[in-house]
Amino acid sequence: MTNELVYSDATKLAELVRTKEVSPVEIMQAHLDRIEAVNPNVNAIVTIADGALEAARRAEAIVLAGDDLGPLHGVPFTAKDSIDTAGVLTQRGSPIFMDRLPDEDATSVARMKKAGGILLAKTNLPEFSYWIESDNLLSGRSNNPWDLERTPGGSSGGESAAIAAGMSPIGLGTDLAISVRGPAAQTGITSMKATHGRVPMTGIWPRAPRRFWHVGPMARSVRDIALAFSQLGGPDGKDAFASSTTLFDAGIGRQPFRQLRVGWMVGPGFGPVDPEVAATVKAAAEALKDVGVSVEHVGIPALERDFALDVFNRLHVMEMKPAFEEATAGRGEDELYMMAKTMLSLPDTSMKDYIDAEQAAERIRDGYADCFSHYDALITHVLPIPAHKHGVEEFVIDGQTVDATYLQGATVPLNIAGLPGVAMRFGTSREGLPINVQIVGAWQAESTILHVASLLESISPVRGLHPKL
Structure with a gap:
């Protein structure tokens, strides 16, 4: 029991x-x-x-x-x-x-x-x-x-x-x-x-x-x-960003007889992706076809023009670094670990780069808005590779050498755009490790992506698997 x-x-x-x-x-x-x-x-x-x-x-x-x-x-x-x-x-x-x-x-x-x-x-x-x-x-x-x-x-x-x-x-x-x-x-x-x-x-x-x-x-x-x-969900009167009183969007409920439309992509625009991971995303898309969903391969040109990870780095360092400086003021080196030291050592973003990054962020938001004018949800990978060994700082992914920050290539765009995303397992690597897909939705479209995720879960080839400890 x-x-x-x-x-x-x-x-x-x-x-x-x-x-x-x-x-x-x-x-x-x-x-x-x-x-x-x-x-x-x-x-x-x-x-x-x-x-x-x-x-x-x-x-x-x-x-x-x-x-x-x-x-x-x-x-x-x-x-x-x-x-x-x-x-x-x-x-x-x-x-x-x-x-x-x-x-x-x-x-x-x-x-x-x-x-x-x-x-x-x-x-x-x-x-x-x-x-x-x-x-x-x-x-x-x-x-x-x-x-x-x-x-x-x-x-x-x-x-x-x-x-x-x-x-x-x-x-x-x-x-x-x-x-x-x-x-x-x-x-x-x-x-x-x-x-x-x-x-x-x-x-x-x-x-x-x-x-x-x-x-x-x-x-x-x-x-x-x-x-x-x-x-x-819902406002608490303390966090000014938390202002919406509507928890669930109507999703496709407004048009109950319209076929659900889902796009899928693994790039370009997200950085390199392992073929095993890309195949899992495609498999999830194909599985949705079998349950009556309209599915198409798509692209978001804005993500190809402005690499979201680069945009994020230029924006958040300027905004995050002061919080690190305040928290660590007067503290000894022995109390700081890798990332605090790294953040404190980064150069400040120039005002020109910051403004350019803000404009790029707007283009990314617009790019997603255009995508969701045609599709109810988008399926992507979460990570470009399955779980990696401890302490790895550089990866070769689909023949391209990248640093560890590239693992955020498909996730950080949603933080820039503020859009909802569900991560769920749909595959297994050759080494027996989980592979998840990400279901992305339009602004406040949580109900829609949860519905798509529920459909995928019901037909998942890996449902109910647990690690043996």
Whole structure:
């Protein structure tokens, strides 16, 4: 029963609680036991929430009393360690913030609790949430449960590893350029970066550059992502970007008899892509044809004109660097890890380059707008390669040598444009590693991409696979 519980999705666990087939205490204990068994090797969990088991007992009493239950009642959840949790350590992957104990929950955490979720633990991340591997001086390196010699990604890599390994059914990550979708792809789970501002960033650090940061759900099923999003979205009166009161777009519901139209692409415009990954994207597109979706290969000329990763780098360094300087002021070199030192050493972007990058960002947004005037959704790769070995700084991808930042080639355009994207598994590499695809939608079109993701999940050749730990 324990294995069944730790690999059940959050929706199923909530149903088991609601029908009194399993108690919240049993579910919580199963996950605590799983953490004890596998976390020493994976190092995804950095802090167990004090009182998690007691909270499960209170949740059980509410069930037995016959009170109204939230949609996630009695379900454990985890949160990346950059997201504030009242009374539970939030140390941001840095000795600078060691022993930091927030007084309040981040809005996203508070909303998960309001839905009945129980905070189980905090998960590992890179220093300051800022790299494609989850490693830092405070809590060390997280490993991929599919292959411990490989990374689960960053910056929400601890979260992705915890969920993939059965230590958590659902959780919260953050995304500046790749960080909920990339780790999901490296561990074969599902995640969503919603439209910018849909989910408030209140209680999450760093906030700069705010216009690129997102918080999003990570889980093992599309329905869990949809359920979490339905609870997380909406304004909180604190994050000015979070202003939309509409959680779900009408999607194709406005024209119920129109055929769904989906485009697919792996480039040009994203950088080089491994043929195995490109083949998985094409396979996902072809599979949608079999369920009645109109599918075409497409291109976005704006992405070919302005390489989004270059645009992002010119914009965010100028905006992010002051936050790093403020946080590290007066601190010794021994308290700083790789990315803090790298960010502080980068030259400032000239005003001309910054303005040019802003104009390029507008062209990218316009390019996506044009695409979505013809298509309901777009399927791309998430990462150009499957999960890589720890510490690799340079890759040869389809015959082209690139640095590690190129892993963000297909994800960072959505942060620039603010558009929603779902990452989900649809393939397996020759080495047995997960390969995910990314379903991209127009502004606030989460319902549409969740619908497409649900269709793909129903016909996925890899549904229900878990790492053997």
